[in-house]
Amino acid sequence: MTTDYKSSVFLPKTDFPMRAGLAKKEPELLKRWADMKLFHRLRAESRGRPKFVLHDGPPYANGNLHIGHALNKILKDLVTRTQQMLGKDSHYVPGWDCHGLPIEWKIEEEYRAKNQDKDAVPVGEFRRQCRAFADHWIGVQREEFKRLGVEGDWENYYSTMAYDSEAVIAGELGKFLMNGGLYKGSKAVLWSVVEKTALAEAEIEYHDHTSDTVHVRFPVVKSKGGKLDGASVVIWTTTPWTIPGNRALAFGPDIAYALVEVAEVGEGSRAKAGEKMVLAKELVGAVGETAKFTPKVLGDLAPEDFDGLLAAHPLRGQGYDFDVRLLPGGFVTADAGTGFVHIAPGHGADDYELGVANGVEVPDTVAEDGSYYPHVPLFAGKKVYTAQGVRGDANRAVSDALDKAGKLLAFGRIRHSYPHSWRSKAPVIFRNAPQWFIAMDKPIAEIGGTLREKALAAIDATRFVPQAGYNRLRSMIEQRPDWCVSRQRAWGVPITVFVNKETGEPLRDPEVMARVVEAFRAEGADVWFESPPERFLGNKYKAEDFEQVKDILDVWFDSGSTHVFTLEGNPELKWPADLYLEGSDQHRGWFHSSLLESCGTRGRAPYDGVLTHGFTLDEQGRKMSKSLGNITAPQAVCDQYGADILRLWVVGTDYTEDQRIGPEILKHQAEAYRRLRNTLRYLLGSLAGYSAVEKVAYADMPELERWVLHRLAELDAAFRPAVDDFDFHKIATELHNFCAVDLSAFYFDIRKDAIYCDAPTGLRRRAARTVMAELFSFLTAWLAPITCFTAEEAWLARPDDVPDGAAESVHLRLYPEIPAAWLDAGLGEKWKTVRALRRVVTGALELERAEKRIGSSLQAAPHVHATKEYIAAMKDLDLVELCITSGGELIEGEPAATDFKLPDVPGVGVAPLLAEGNKCARCWQVLREVGKSAKHPLLCERCEGAVSEA
Structure with missing residues (x-):
């Protein structure tokens, strides 16, 4: 007769490792997504759904990403992924700002280092060097963004220096020229002596x-x-x-x-x-x-x-x-x-x-x-x-x-x-300097009012998250002077205007502007500096009668025009965008310039919503700087911990305020990640060999399982509005607490015995595995936008018959639909009472364990004194099963003076008595029945039946 029953216990089995190894695993998953053309699959499967468009505010192409970039792009990815999983066609096109002073300054620094005069270089050659510099950094940043798990149309990104973009920017300026909004004036402007x-x-x-x-x-x-x-x-x-x-x-x-x-x-x-x-x-x-x-x-x-x-x-x-x-x-x-x-x-x-x-x-x-x-x-x-x-x-x-x-x-x-x-x-x-301005208070017939009036009305019609952004942007528009759009530099889209030398008036001829736009689209904005003016003026005008403006446009006009060449006329996208998302400094930057550009040409904002985030500081609340040595580089975090830890950090803070990051905070996020990962690993292990034939109908499930499904329904009801509110912190916090408290410390703890020791055909075990399959489906879906790599890794390790299991990638799924029957408010209230009673019992047993009077809760058979409300809540429930003991008795009445009690659970007292009998060699419960079987004297009746069935 064998006495080794270990092989008959259904211990968890899974290939999903405890140690994540994200730094190595994440690049493998990125390659998988690229090979399966995940972005294109998403577009194909989303066709016909309501569109959601987050228009990307362009980062500047002039260096490696910093932690602020990572925060911003991960937030955008969270928005687009969650909207996609709500059942929308959430198409995201990333983009870059490429013109302007920072890049020009870098190229000038190279000249200064060689003691060369930048002004001696032909403008076309200088501009080509600027273009090459920006192109290099677009390539670097694109790969760094991908490494963060950001999903988007990386093959068809936009850039402000693309020929088509430059053509559109010139055309947008032309609209202000034609409607009279653009004028030349001499005003006091902010001026850099160094940059001239x-x-x-x-x-x-x-x-x-x-x-x-x-x-x-x-x-x-x-x-x-x-x-x-x-x-x-x-x-x-x-x-x-x-x-x-x-x-x-x-x-x-x-x-x-x-x-x-x-x-x-x-x-x-x-x-x-x-x-x-x-x-x-x-x-x-x-x-x-x-x-x-x-x-x-x-x-x-x-x-x-x-x-x-x-x-x-x-x-x-x-x-x-x-x-x-x-x-x-x-x-x-x-x-x-x-x-x-x-x-x-x-x-x-x-x-x-x-x-x-x-x-x-x-x-x-x-x-x-x-x-x-x-x-x-x-x-x-x-x-x-x-x-x-x-x-x-x-x-x-x-x-x-x-x-x-x-x-x-x-x-x-x-x-x-x-x-x-x-x-x-x-x-x-x-x-005071002659500059080109766009008027704020000049009535423009084409838009039906002044630019200021239209912009203020557009702000009133826009949703701001957080709401404080409304007041900030509105006050800026109320007070701002005319928009100075000219810069005395070389790298950018030129102000494509000819000025009549005799009258001083700009030439407003749509045919001339059309020729400019056509030339830019074919050859880029360099043609303005390298072509004779006759190319644009045509036969109608004499070049000697006009001065060709050589100033370039404010780079904010470039980025303010991105909505035109990215969204308008693109059947994959839509105009206006549902959302613009940037740091709070962009109330005076991209939100601001995009609003003015769009209102001045179209009479409304290019967005329906504006979402802002704060800035990232070190752990002491200081601004990051090389001199302080307190910089946290996203590349280093990915190499040490993995991008999923960085993504957890983003949702782990209130991003609408300033956030902090550093070594200790990252360690904390890594620990939180381990709890989430262990939850997924336990589910996968417990579902080893799971198939649909085991499935138990909701009506036939034990009450504990129905309570878990109720909790899923509660979370789903809270999460969907949170997605619309962009409250990812709430989602992440609730998921973490659900995994740590409701599952690991409660449900898994209770059902471990049934999963390990019940017979495969037993209702309790089958019901638990049915619920665990739903838990796995639910958790992987809701974690997919947050920890996109880990959710995919877990999904690829799934049993065949989990709900929605046919999906090739977790990111091709939608959030699971929760049956209405699962939400049971009465059951939820009842189990709050049950859990309170259980907490008193486990507190008593924990004290016994600390005093070394027992080694395990299975050695106990507590007597629980409880008032009527607790007795009613425990009707049809098994105290022994819920408290993981080998015996016990529930007695109606006031707690005894010697009972263990908790101050916040009045009406419950526990006498932690010892269980009587022998320890079952398989489930370790201490029961009187152990030793009475001739065939299996070391087993309890439940385990004897399970062994016999196996």
């Missing part, structure tokens, strides 16, 4: 910077009733170099002002006893302290006291012999300074708007290299910043001249946030 070009707001970043400050007297030469004659209006500025460009002063209509006399001067003060000044009343003390004098308020001033006031420029008599008007300005505050702002219309957006509105001259004072023009009195050739971005001699020269003229009241320095170029990291200036 205008910059967009989105190309600006703010850093701490030390600026010189000056308090300057503007002597009043005319005032109402002579009340302020002889006094000085005092201004404070952090940009002394703008004083030569001053043409007006501004006051705040709601600010209280006073006429002040210098009562007493301190040591080193430039103030003079008895002199009078006009200051904001609440700043009188601060100005006196800074300028080292004791002020005496002579009287309050009303706004009408400033009517018609004229002051002298502080450098009058030295080439600045004009009067300066005092104008009301809503942007003037009394937060700091003097309550007055000096207005240099060529050096500030507010200054320009106020000056133009009041007929003030907009002088040209600073050239593109940051130096004063030769015509500027006193300061010709002085530099605001050098070509290297270093502070020049302009500030000191102006301050010294003011001091010499007796108009400098105080000099100082301030550390403050100041705009810098995103690329060169050098400070920028506001500079």
Whole structure:
């Protein structure tokens, strides 16, 4: 007689390994998907379904991916995969931004390293080098994105430098030209002295910077009733170099002002006893302290006291012999300074708007290299910043001249946030320069209103996730000036405009624009620089009558036009897109420019929804940088852990806020991954040899199995809205908790005995395996968009007869449909009570084990005292089975004083008694019946039957 019953126990069997080896396994799965042409299979099988289009915001093709790229692309992949599995045709086309300053700067750096002059190179040759550089990095980034598991039409990606794209961009600019929205103007724009070009707001970043400050007297030469004659209006500025460009002063209509006399001067003060000044009343003390004098308020001033006031420029008599008007300005505050702002219309957006509105001259004072023009009195050739971005001699020269003229009241320095170029990291200036603009407030018949009106209406019609994005974008559009779309660079789509030399008006001829677009489509935008103008002008015009514009377009106009050449007219996609998804900085970038481009040509946004994510910081909440050594590279994470760990990290945080990543966080995600993987492995092992003949109908299942299916129905009901809300964190958290708590710590724990030891024909075992097949189907489907590699690996290890098992890839499946009968709210409530009772029992047995009175729960036969509600919930349920003991008794009544209890489960007490009998050699339960069988004296009756059946 054999006593080795191990072979008769149905232990889990699977080839799905415990150790993931993702770094090696994931590339193998990528090859499988490529070989089976998974993306094309998805498109074929999705034909006819409702379309869902996430339009890709183009990353910039100029280097390896960083962790922010990984976050962004994985989020996009989560969106497109989850929408696909909801039953839509979710077609994703990736794309790249290829034009603009960053690439041009890289090529220039190569020239500088060789001591070569970039300007000596033919523009066509320089542009070809830029194109080759971008093309190289597209290839690198494409493979890095694929390695993250991002599924898309990688064979047919879009790029802004493709000939067809450049043609469309030129054509879109042509629409603004034809409808009158595009015009040439001279405005104060953000200007990089280092890069010698205008910059967009989105190309600006703010850093701490030390600026010189000056308090300057503007002597009043005319005032109402002579009340302020002889006094000085005092201004404070952090940009002394703008004083030569001053043409007006501004006051705040709601600010209280006073006429002040210098009562007493301190040591080193430039103030003079008895002199009078006009200051904001609440700043009188601060100005006196800074300028080292004791002020005496002579009287309050009303706004009408400033009517018609004229002051002298502080450098009058030295080439600045004009009067300066005092104008009301809503942007003037009394937060700091003097309550007055000096207005240099060529050096500030507010200054320009106020000056133009009041007929003030907009002088040209600073050239593109940051130096004063030769015509500027006193300061010709002085530099605001050098070509290297270093502070020049302009500030000191102006301050010294003011001091010499007796108009400098105080000099100082301030550390403050100041705009810098995103690329060169050098400070920028506001500079008056001829540029091309798209008007925000000009009525355009073709769109039925102004661009601002249409953009604001489009924002109101757009869904924002999170909702805060609505206010951010709307406030930007409400306040933004006209869109400066010209750049003084070489690499990009040119501004394809001819200007009449006699009238100064741009040529608005659709035939000319059509020839430009046709040429670009055939040969690319280089033809604008390399072809004679007659090619575009045709026979209707003489080339000598026109100036051909050689500026290039703002790169944001390029990316703002991607919706046209990617979505419009493509039968595989649709316009407008369902969603744009980028970082929150794109409210002033891609979301913004796409909105303006589309509203200006089509009258509505190119998207129905906008989703934003935060930025990625290190574990201490610091920005990542090489100098800090705190960079987490996605390539390194893939090599060490695998892309699925990175994907779990993305869903493991609230991506709408800033996220953190680093070694400890990745270890935590790897541990969470192991729990998910072990769940899949246990299911696969328990389903070894499973076939459909075992399947048990829902109505015939034990209540425990029906409760598990109820939990699946609950999760499904929560997950589908979460997909529409893009709440992947909720899905991932619920899945993890379901696997760890409901399954591993509860259902699997209870049913392990039935799976291992029940006879193959037993209802309980068959029902458990039926439910486990559903669990496997459900979990692999819901994990597929998140851990796309692991879900596929598990799916390929599946038994033949799991639900939907015919699918060749888990990614060709849809989310399983949950039968309505599975959702049973009453059952769910009942089992909350059952689980609470069980928790008291397991707590008692855990204490016994800790005290070494038992080694296993199977050595126990607890007596459980419970009140009526628990007794009712346990009706028709087996206490022994649920608590994994060998015996036990449920007794109605209040717990005894000596019982084990839990404070949060009143009404349940446990006396952890020992089971009586012998241990079954197969299932290890301690039962009185063991030893009574002549044939199998070491087995219990259940195990004897299972062995006999086998």
